Amino acid sequence: MKKEKQEKKILYNFQQAALDKIKNFDNALLAAEMGTGKTLMSIEQSERWNSPALVCLVLKSTVQQWLDELESQTDRRVFNGYKKTKNDGIDAFIACSERKCIVIGYDAYKARCAKKLREYINANSNDVTMICDESSLISNMKSFRTKAVLKSNTAHKILLSGTPHGGRLENLLPTIQILGWPMTKEKFLQKFCDVYEWTNPARPWVTIPIIQGYKNIDELHRGLEQHGTVFLTMDEAGVELPERIEQKIKQKRTADYKKFMKNGIITIGDEEIIGDNSLTKMMRARQLCSIYNPERAAAVEELLLQAGTEPVVVFYNWIAELDILKSICERLKRPVSVVNGQGRDLSAYNTGTPGTVICVQYRAGSMGLNLQSSRICIFFSLPLSFSDFTQAKARVHRIGQNRNCIFYTIICEDSVEEDILYTLAERRDYSEQLFARTYGEIGGVAA
Structure with missing residues (x-):
């Protein structure tokens, strides 16, 4: 039995205002507090960019939720990256000539099974927008998950997170690279971190930077905003949640x-x-x-x-x-x-x-x-x-x-x-x- 299409949701005024702040950027970070509707905002922003293909990298446990949201909020053909049938899955998505989107988990995207999808994205980069839900998951520059995202050349990327650095500001480095802020790791550590250079007594020629604290936080926030970040809290949104x-x-x-x-x-x-x-x-x-x-x-x-x-x-x-x-x-x-x-x-x-x-x-x-x-x-x-x-x-x-x-x-x-x-x-x-x-x-x- 065909599932009944859900009614399309309308953005709140605070959500519209948040998207207006990033309308002139090719890549953006929605650093919005949990519960402010980041999923809906990101889909709306992707529709404004209007790329023929949309790729959503999400938690595996939320794939169905994203599929349902995309079905109701867009007129795209929606594909599940975990399916392997004639009418669904990565191969079907690649073959489709209509406006389309695919939802897949981070770990599946970095795996060999998604190689075709990654190659398709890089071959058609000008026609692809990528949404990265819970972007705090791509905070380690050395992880295969983060490398897979960074190597995916797309016209647009939108990152979503209520906790973009998870309490460790250095976790923002992949986000900073995606936003196009020219900031090396060395410069980031010097400017925003209190670093202690630890020397191994057994190998005195080797020093390891140990972060002991952070500084210039306001300057970091301003820099992120200047490169496509919008910060949104419940108070700023005017949303009063129960006690x-x-x-x-x-x-x-x-x-x-x-x-x-x-x-x-x-x-x-x-x-x-x-x-x-x-x-x-x-x-x-x-x-x-x-x-x-x-x-x-x-x-x-x-x-x-x-x-x-x-x-x-x-x-x-x-x-x-x-x-x-x-x-x-x-x-x-x-x-x-x-x-x-x-x-x-x-x-x-x-x-x-x-x-x-x-x-x-x-x-x-x-x-x-x-x-x-x-x-x-x-x-x-x-x-x-x-x-x-x-x-x-x-x-x-x-x-x-x-x-x-x-x-x-x-x-x-x-x-x-x-x-x-x-x-x-x-x-x-x-x-x-x-x-x-x-x-x-x-x-x-x-x-």
């Missing part, structure tokens, strides 16, 4: 956690948990606060009972956490929707089934997911990325939400979770270096 209520639920550390942090190794049941370096030790410490802490599951169960029949969004990190959540929902007879790296099933949520619990893995669903039918979020464990944490909250607290939102953060006292939450509150990522500095690095534990 956001943040509640911390504290739990005690377990004896196992204390023993592990002291020795770097512990046995729970038949499982041996080892932290033989700062990275694995940090991961295991976080898991001891959530997966291996019975109070964590009990707290989530209590919160779900309090929510009654309301839909509740629960963010998690590891599959073992999802297994715990599913077990709780089965015990409470709650329907479950899941968004993670293995797939996306929102059928229970979309049909409005009472009491649905939406389990969302940070990396797969903290960006580009609309869940404003919910107003309650539980963070089963914390992410290390400030961007992921902020984006997760914006899944429910966004345009279209008309009720106060409640965010429950469950943390163990005197643990790595408290340090992570403190660091995220400072709009910074929590890194392996921070952990090692605080807790020390365990070495030589594993046999």
Whole structure:
């Protein structure tokens, strides 16, 4: 059965004003706060440029959402980059002579399977516009994902992000290159970063720049604006969202956690948990606060009972956490929707089934997911990325939400979770270096 075409959306005045600021640029960055409608604005801007072909690079979990938006907002033939049929997919897109667009995930775009698409784009560069959703994903100049985007010659590129640098200004370097701002890495570090040159005592001829802080932020923002960036916050847009209520639920550390942090190794049941370096030790410490802490599951169960029949969004990190959540929902007879790296099933949520619990893995669903039918979020464990944490909250607290939102953060006292939450509150990522500095690095534990 043919799907009914959705009604075309009309831009708000603040969205029109934002696009007017970038109308004279070939490439642009929409650095707009989550919930301001970046997807709609980017599609409208691409239509203004009116290139025959439009390529949208997005999160794999949001492909269908983008396909639906493009179907309703444009008259283009819409293709799914993951399909391989006669009438859909990369080959069908390339063969099509009509106004067209294709939606594909970043990781698929950089892969061998999309080589034809990349070659087509470079051969027809004057006729192609590219939209890069959640452009913070192309922040590492050395990654294959970023290189694939930078090597794609297009007439226009539009980047979308609510957190374009994710708390690290040096992550803007690929964006600066795309915008056409002549700025080398060395000049960027000199002008906008406080850099300490670390010298390896064993190799004194080798120095490594370590960024300790940032400077001249206003000048950086002005430079970005002069090269096609529009910054947009909810306050600037005149959009008043409902109140956001943040509640911390504290739990005690377990004896196992204390023993592990002291020795770097512990046995729970038949499982041996080892932290033989700062990275694995940090991961295991976080898991001891959530997966291996019975109070964590009990707290989530209590919160779900309090929510009654309301839909509740629960963010998690590891599959073992999802297994715990599913077990709780089965015990409470709650329907479950899941968004993670293995797939996306929102059928229970979309049909409005009472009491649905939406389990969302940070990396797969903290960006580009609309869940404003919910107003309650539980963070089963914390992410290390400030961007992921902020984006997760914006899944429910966004345009279209008309009720106060409640965010429950469950943390163990005197643990790595408290340090992570403190660091995220400072709009910074929590890194392996921070952990090692605080807790020390365990070495030589594993046999």
